[in-house]
Amino acid sequence: MSYFINKNTKLAFVSWLVLIVLTLISVYLTLFIDSRTLYVAVALIIVSIKGQQIIDIFMELKHAPKLWRMLLLSYVIVVPLVIGLIYLV
């Protein structure tokens, strides 16, 4: 059990680090990408990845019933996708 808890804590720390790094990348993305289309697409993909980290690791839904995990994961895929389509189409 203690191994399980330590593993979860380590996972949460790695997830926190990933979230911070992705946040910084999305803010300074304009320094590396000139095309607005590409910039918006990359920023929204980053939103989906960050959302997945929060849902699976922080909310601990990775081992939850599939329906609930899929419901939440579909939110962080569908909402950025719709926003992207509105901006780019």
Place this chain on the structure above:
Amino acid sequence: MSESISSNNVSHEDILNKPVLPGDLAMWFFILAELTVFAIFFIGFAIAEQQNSILFSEGKKQLHQSAGLVNTIALITSSFFVAIALNVMHKNEGKRAAYLIVLANATALIYIFVKLWEYFALFEQGIGIETNTFFTLYFLITMFHLMHVLLGMVILLFIAKKAFSGEYSDTKISGFESGASYWHMVDLLWIILFPLIYVI
């Protein structure tokens, strides 16, 4: 006898691997409802921006992106402390979990102060909710989110108090998990809100 056979057939690993929804089912329906309301706001904002691209572009330039970045880091860090607190609570260490929740709330206070500073900085520039469509939506969405942060902080204080007084344990943790899940939802919403309003 049948209980004994049944417990012999279920290993500890099986229990850990069994899909379990953390917290109360009612809280998850509440979270879904909240997410839906915010989805309407986010999509509405994107549509309004598409129809008033110059106005929204000018509006975004007047926002303090660094304040939004600080708030993002504050909420992610606060969520991290709550996730750790839940792991600690699984070890039946209620007091340590309570301290971590207080730490999460202290980090969330950074968000509150920065957000209020941001609002007052805009007010000083003569910008308010009626300035234009961009600022109407900016204030509506961010204030609505701020209200959720405040509610989340109250919930966190409530579970910290109960954890401190030993009312939760590894087997009686549903209330703690529900409060933690609500707080992660607040973080999740900001993860979408921040790039939408401040960055892209």
